[in-house]
Amino acid sequence: MDADDYEPTSPWWLSGTPLEAEHHRLMRRRSVPIPWAASTAATLQPAERARLAGTWMRRAEAEYLAVSTFSVLAIDLTAARAPADVLSLCLRAGIDEVRHAELCVRMAEIYSGDKQLPPPSMSSLPDDPDRPKLHQALANTMLVSCVSETYATTVLTATRDLTTDPTAHAVLTAIYSDEVMHARLGWSYLRYAIDTGDGGVIDAAAQMLPRALRGVANVVERERPVGEVTPAVRTHGLMTPAEERVIFSTCVREVLVPGFEALGIPVGTAIDDYGDAWARAA
């Protein structure tokens, strides 16, 4: 299978206008061929398919929300006159998220048979017009990219490792390969801001860190779609809430805290806040 095998991912979500051709050009530009016909969904029980449809639809909603997350972040970065490469990659991330939302909608359709769309939604980021633009851009980049996207890459990797269904594995791989750059964007901008900004940059980063970690933990802690995570369900790209807690805790301890410390950003009680006790509280 090669890139020429591209097919519209979720044609029921398109406008029916000539824009579709240009949309396909954009999507094909970073397309990873997905073996849609190789899905083993038919071997699952109805309850298992329903559980997976619920999860993939939730993922579609999250990816759709991320389109506006990066759009709003781009406003902050533009206001702070971020470097051109940071701006272009941030805006490209929004396009990546459109592709991810389509992939997840298609996965939900595979398990449910329903051609659904994600509900309308728009992201919101902290907004304080009185603070320096650089500090706001930096703080929101930490939230969106350094913490949220870095955790996303971690949980995607772990989820993909237990996925054997070829279609789900390919979709998770496609999303993961983009998320790595979305996360790297934040760490690069953080480094740039520290190197070029004033002394307040470190303080702004340190103030955002506990909020950002709590914000991601809120999502890890929330309830999941109804249905058991059976061994068969796990092979289609799904893990339990308890496993996700361990992954977040490990990510904080082994990736995020060492990264922020290496850049001279105080991390406070982050490791204790999301240590073993938190990980086992599910």
Added chain:
Amino acid sequence: MMHRGVSSTIWRTVVMAGAMLSAQACGGSANKPAPVTPAPAPEATTEKPADPAPPAAEPAAVPVEAAEPAAAANPCGGPEADKPALDVQASDKPAAKPAKKKKRPRGSGDKPVGRGFVLA
């Protein structure tokens, strides 16, 4: 359960590659460019700029996908420079109340939210 190598992979591919390596190491520019002073904002003027010289020749053909859809930029009129009269009229009016500080477009919820996070 989480594979032992996941953290080190993410550390290497995300944190190290993003914050610890130089652009040169990743195939980027070798030297950091000197800071560039941004151009000052143009001063407001009511003078109409001189008409641009007519093009010497027809522009070369541009591939459709690379061409800038000029009409899409402002399909209802010309560039901003064509509107000095409106600016003059506006300046004759009494000073308006100071603009209210507007919040930029945001989601409707009361808590900041994005993919993967909900702030308290």
